[in-house]
Amino acid sequence: MAGFFVLPENYKSNNVELYDFGTQAIFTKSISSILANLHFINPNFNAFVIGVVAGKRQYIRPFVIDFSNDYQLHICDETYFNWSNNYIAGIQNYHGVDTSGSGRTYEYYNGTLRQTTGSSFNLSDRTVNGINYAYASSSKTETTPISEAPIVAVYTDEHVWVNGEEQSLYNWKPVPYLSGNDNQFYLSLSEIDETIIGDGFTPVQIQDGSKFVLNESSNISRLLANIPNNTETVLAYSGNNYMTVTRRWSEGIAPYNNIFFTFKLYSDDGTLMYATPEIGVSDPAVPRKYLSFIIDNDNEVGAFDIITYNQNNGTYVYNNMPSPDPSAADMYEIWLWLSGSGSGDPEDDPYNTGSTDNGGDAGNPRPQDHISDTPAPTLSGLNLGVITLYQPDDTELLKIADFLWSDDVLDNFKKYFNNFADNILALYILPFTPANLPTKIFKVGKLASDDSDLQAVKYCTQRFYDIDMGSVNIDRRWGSYLDYSPYTKIEVYLPYCGLHSLDIDELMSPAKMNGTLPLEQGCTLSLIYRLDILTGAIVAKIFVNDDIRYQFTGKVGSNIPLTGQTYSNWLGSIITAGASAAVTIASGGMTAPLVAGSAASVAGTVMAQKPTVESIGNISGDASMLATNIPYVRISSPNKPLLENQEVFTGYPSYKSGTVGSFSGYTEFIDVHVEGISCTDEERVEIISILRNGVII
Amino acid sequence: MINLKLRKCTSEANRITKAFIANADIMIQGNFKTSENVLAPVIQVESNTDLSEYNYAEITEFGRSYFMQCRADYNNIWTLTLKVDALSSFAAGIKASPALAKRTAKTGMINYYMNDGVFFTEQREVVTYHTFKKNGTNATMGTDAYYLLVAGG
Numbered sequence: 056m057a058g059f060f061v062l063p064e065n066y067k068s069n070n071v072e073l074y075d076f077g078t079q080a081i082f083t084k085s086i087s088s089i090l091a092n093l094h095f096i097n098p099n100f101n102a103f104v105i106g107v108v109a110g111k112r113q114y115i116r117p118f119v120i121d122f123s124n125d126y127q128l129h130i131c132d133e134t135y136f137n138w139s140n141n142y143i144a145g146i147q148n149y150h151g152v153d154t155s156g157s158g159r160t161y162e163y164y165n166g167t168l169r170q171t172t173g174s175s176f177n178l179s180d181r182t183v184n185g186i187n188y189a190y191a192s193s194s195k196t197e198t199t200p201i202s203e204a205p206i207v208a209v210y211t212d213e214h215v216w217v218n219g220e221e222q223s224l225y226n227w228k229p230v231p232y233l234s235g236n237d238n239q240f241y242l243s244l245s246e247i248d249e250t251i252i253g254d255g256f257t258p259v260q261i262q263d264g265s266k267f268v269l270n271e272s273s274n275i276s277r278l279l280a281n282i283p284n285n286t287e288t289v290l291a292y293s294g295n296n297y298m299t300v301t302r303r304w305s306e307g308i309a310p311y312n313n314i315f316f317t318f319k320l321y322s323d324d325g326t327l328m329y330a331t332p333e334i335g336v337s338d339p340a341v342p343r344k345y346l347s348f349i350i351d352n353d354n355e356v357g358a359f360d361i362i363t364y365n366q367n368n369g370t371y372v373y374n375n376m377p378s379p380d381p382s383a384a385d386m387y388e389i390w391l392w393l394s395g396s397g398s399g400d401p402e403d404d405p406y407n408t409g410s411t412d413n414g415g416d417a418g419n420p421r422p423q424d425h426i427s428d429t430p431a432p433t434l435s436g437l438n439l440g441v442i443t444l445y446q447p448d449d450t451e452l453l454k455i456a457d458f459l460w461s462d463d464v465l466d467n468f469k470k471y472f473n474n475f476a477d478n479i480l481a482l483y484i485l486p487f488t489p490a491n492l493p494t495k496i497f498k499v500g501k502l503a504s505d506d507s508d509l510q511a512v513k514y515c516t517q518r519f520y521d522i523d524m525g526s527v528n529i530d531r532r533w534g535s536y537l538d539y540s541p542y543t544k545i546e547v548y549l550p551y552c553g554l555h556s557l558d559i560d561e562l563m564s565p566a567k568m569n570g571t572l573p574l575e576q577g578c579t580l581s582l583i584y585r586l587d588i589l590t591g592a593i594v595a596k597i598f599v600n601d602d603i604r605y606q607f608t609g610k611v612g613s614n615i616p617l618t619g620q621t622y623s624n625w626l627g628s629i630i631t632a633g634a635s636a637a638v639t640i641a642s643g644g645m646t647a648p649l650v651a652g653s654a655a656s657v658a659g660t661v662m663a664q665k666p667t668v669e670s671i672g673n674i675s676g677d678a679s680m681l682a683t684n685i686p687y688v689r690i691s692s693p694n695k696p697l698l699e700n701q702e703v704f705t706g707y708p709s710y711k712s713g714t715v716g717s718f719s720g721y722t723e724f725i726d727v728h729v730e731g732i733s734c735t736d737e738e739r740v741e742i743i744s745i746l747r748n749g750v751i752i
Numbered sequence: 753m754i755n756l757k758l759r760k761c762t763s764e765a766n767r768i769t770k771a772f773i774a775n776a777d778i779m780i781q782g783n784f785k786t787s788e789n790v791l792a793p794v795i796q797v798e799s800n801t802d803l804s805e806y807n808y809a810e811i812t813e814f815g816r817s818y819f820m821q822c823r824a825d826y827n828n829i830w831t832l833t834l835k836v837d838a839l840s841s842f843a844a845g846i847k848a849s850p851a852l853a854k855r856t857a858k859t860g861m862i863n864y865y866m867n868d869g870v871f872f873t874e875q876r877e878v879v880t881y882h883t884f885k886k887n888g889t890n891a892t893m894g895t896d897a898y899y900l901l902v903a904g905g
Contacts, residue, residue: 142882202845204815284888304796434849443905445879447898455900480901490899525884535864550893582884584893589901593790611893684892686884692876705763708866709853716847720857727852732845737791742846745839748785751767752847 080619286528287319295504386550423566426603428521428596431585435518442480444515444589446492452510455497458504465721482615486684487586489520524582524686529562531576538563538576543692549582549595550686551679552609557597557688565599582686586611595686613680715752753781754811755796755844761808765819768839768846769809778806782832791836792815800828809834816841846896 285303303315319330405456437444447455459479478499484554494511497504504510527546531538538559545559565578582599591612597605702706702720709718715727758780760773782797793811797803809820809832818834825831839846855870856862884891 161885209786257792284885286885286888416796440904443902445900445902445905447777448898449898452898452900478903482900482904484896485899486892486896487894498905499902514900515827522893523886523891525886527882527884532878533864536867541864542873580884582891590900615898672790685890688882688884689879690882691877691879693877696874705870706855706857707862707864708868709856709858709861710863710866710872711856711861712850712852713861714847715849715851718851718853718856718858718861722858723854724855725852725854727849729842729846731849732842734842734845735840736790738836738842740855741838746846746851749766750839751764752769752858 152425169261427601428583428598428603431519431521435589437518440517443498444518445497446489446513446515447497451497451509454504454506454508455512458497458506458509459499479617482617483591484613484615485586485588485591485611485678487520487522487588488681489515489517489588492516515588518587520586520588522584522586524595526579526581527688528579528689529577529690531563533695534576537693537695543690545581545691546689547597547605548683548687548689549607549609550682550684551593551611552595552607554689555605555607557605559690561604562599565602580688609679611679613677707747715746719752721749721751723747753783754783754813756780756795756797757810757812758803758806759808759810760806761819765837766839768843769838770817770837772808785831790816793818793834795832795834796825797830797832798828799830803830803832808837 134558167515190514284302284304287299298320299319301317301319303317317330320328323327436442445451492513492515494513497506497509497512500530532543537543540559541558543563545557545562547557548554562578562580563576564572567573578600583596583598585596587593591610593609593611595605595607595609596603597607599605698704704721706721706723709722710725715722716725727743727746729746730741732739732742734742756779758778760776761770762773778801780797780799780801782795785794785796790796793882801820807820809818810816811818811834815854817837817840819837820835821833823833825829844883853861854868
């Protein structure tokens with residue numbers, strides 16, 4: 056659970072559970088008793104310090120929360136706690152352990168958080184409000200056991216404990232940075248597309264207090280691998296606003312083979328609020344850049360942070376940020392973006408399907424299984440000496456013709472065969488050239504050519520090839536039911552396999568492995584062709600976020616007749632295929648009723664009246680070589696009027712329950728219970744009637 | 753005598769928390785014209801103020817707010833016809849009442865996946881095409897090549 060927490064208003068009456076990283080134990084203390092014993096808490100200031108611990112690396116970042124100013128949170132710089140002696144060892148403004156006594160502390164004074172430096176600060180005169188006051192290896196005698204440490208609530212990567220309950224608040228928060236770098240912002244929540252940033256199985260984690268990223272190497276690798284080049288991809292959604300990432304690969308362009316990311320923040324209406332500079336992540340010459348990054352934590356939420364990275368021995372290492380990279384103006388734009396984002400709490404996500412119970416079970420999980428591709432068949436028949444599949448070029452083919460049709464050759468063949476056509480089995484063209492084929496002397500049967508140009512002809516030892524046909528992102532358009540069937544339709548054109556319909560419902564919300572629907576919408580379609588170069592058979596495999604979901608068959612290749620018999624067979628197959636295509640087209644026409652619909656029909660009615668149009672007929676075999684060889688998807692989606700002032704007109708679909716006061720703007724209720732109001736029956740009936748017909752709250 | 757606060761309401765009738773023109777309220781006293789229903793009383797008041805601009809009244813004694821229509825009778829005598837505004841009169845209790853919403857404008861209580869048939873779509877639709885890309889360029893199988901299959905070899 057990413058994020059920080061703010062103590063409740065009546066915090067002094069609450070207990071908190073503290074987590075001792077030294078003993079791995081949780082114990083309870085009252086906040087009031089802790090505050091009473093904290094001599095760094097200046098009672099004149101309506102604020103105090105909270106330690107935020109990021110477990111495994113024992114980093115800590117102190118918070119100061121201003122209770123007099125809307126609980127505004129201020130985060131101090133990096134600090135380091137040494138738990139080995141079971142007390143707090145000191146604070147430092149930079150990285151590493153401060154055992155020299157030169158720790159830095161912080162105080163909240165007249166509304167401003169400021170830093171003090173040096174080891175001479177007096178911890179007992181109540182003038183210093185910051186963390187902390189004891190040094191592990193100095194002459195200071197004021198050491199505090201962990202049980203009395205000034206931590207009134209503890210954050211770990213999974214738990215924030217207050218009064219025995221996990222607490223969390225998910226709001227975008229501005230965080231003026233302590234070290235004079237104002238206007239740095241810290242986000243506690245965002246929604247991320249796991250399929251882009253992660254593999255869907257291993258959460259990407261960041262520990263907020265320290266900005267220490269676990270599994271950074273593998274995660275950045277996934278980011279590198281899964282973001283398509285030159286395609287702006289929505290990476291994060293906050294409830295209203297969203298963030299995109301675009302990857303650029305500098306193949307062939309200096310600096311060579313570097314990967315660059317650009318992150319952009321958009322408001323909900325698509326206005327670009329902020330764009331990061333292009334960030335190179337594989338250029339050792341640029342070792343420190345600031346990377347705006349989305350971190351998945353518990354498969355639902357993530358944290359947006361600005362971190363640095365280095366490339367070190369082939370691995371990516373995140374570094375703590377010594378200063379913010381964006382300028383103050385940049386950060387202001389980010390703040391505008393954030394302030395317009397509303398709450399990032401998943402429960403407030405406008406696309407959240409809610410927890411309304413309409414009967415039946417409570418939605419038992421139905422975990423699904425990962426369906427990966429399987430290897431190609433291992434038995435190919437190519438390496439047994441029975442047949443040989445050459446892959447000659449034009450020159451070699453000319454020489455082969457000379458070899459085959461010379462008198463000497465025919466004489467030799469006649470020794471072994473009665474029919475020449477039995478030896479030359481097929482000559483055809485495929486739109487695919489295997490790489491790194493071996494070569495050998497051209498032979499037919501056991502008879503080798505002595506032509507000098509046919510001493511090293513490429514031949515195939517592998518029959519089945521998996522060909523990467525790229526990927527395409529399927530994004531939402533409306534962020535509503537209009538993105539689903541029957542309103543939105545999607546088809547995929549697969550070269551040599553034809554046009555096929557896909558299930559837009561599945562592509563818009565591919566279920567997670569645990570069986571739940573994702574908050575994010577859309578997916579990445581990846582296409583792999585498995586080609587049998589001996590027969591031209593193709594299976595087009597479509598992966599939805601790394602899981603195979605569709606498989607279509609096709610046939611590719613253009614035959615070249617060698618004899619009258621093979622030509623006759625080949626021509627016959629074309630006629631048959633053409634007849635089949637004609638039937639397909641005719642059938643499509645017959646099933647395409649063109650119904651004139653009312654322009655004012657509701658969405659479902661309109662979409663149901665749309666005609667079905669056949670745009671591609673039967674594409675397979677020889678004719679398929681003449682069609683375009685670029686795979687693509689075709690998406691048809693509806694248009695809707697963009698309405699304004701819905702807060703006073705019709706509102707939006709809800710079907711959620713709560714008190715009337717938990718709703719706002721125009722609201723219609725299916726039912727309401729107003730038995731607790733002291734009014735007349737006539738008034739009660741009127742109230743219910745009005746609430747059902749629509750009120751403005 | 754009954755005490756009334758007359759107000760100039762600018763809100764829709766179905767808004768729970770009404771808005772009023774600032775500094776326009778007046779206090780006035782009047783009498784029930786007859787024995788009246790508390791939900792829809794008719795009250796006569798005497799005032800040399802033009803009451804025709806007032807459309808809302810509050811009667812503290814009844815703990816209720818009212819939509820108001822007024823009629824000028826004679827010699828500064830006005831007849832105020834009131835109808836209880838049940839929403840505003842019991843706003844606090846209503847807001848605390850549990851309810852199941854069909855539609856709302858409250859962020860966080862909206863489910864855009866629900867299709868309740870209210871919204872319309874246009875007859876025109878957008879058809880877009882998106883190619884599969886590999887390293888930023890359109891993906892294809894590769895380049896053409898000859899294949900020659902022979903016996904033996």
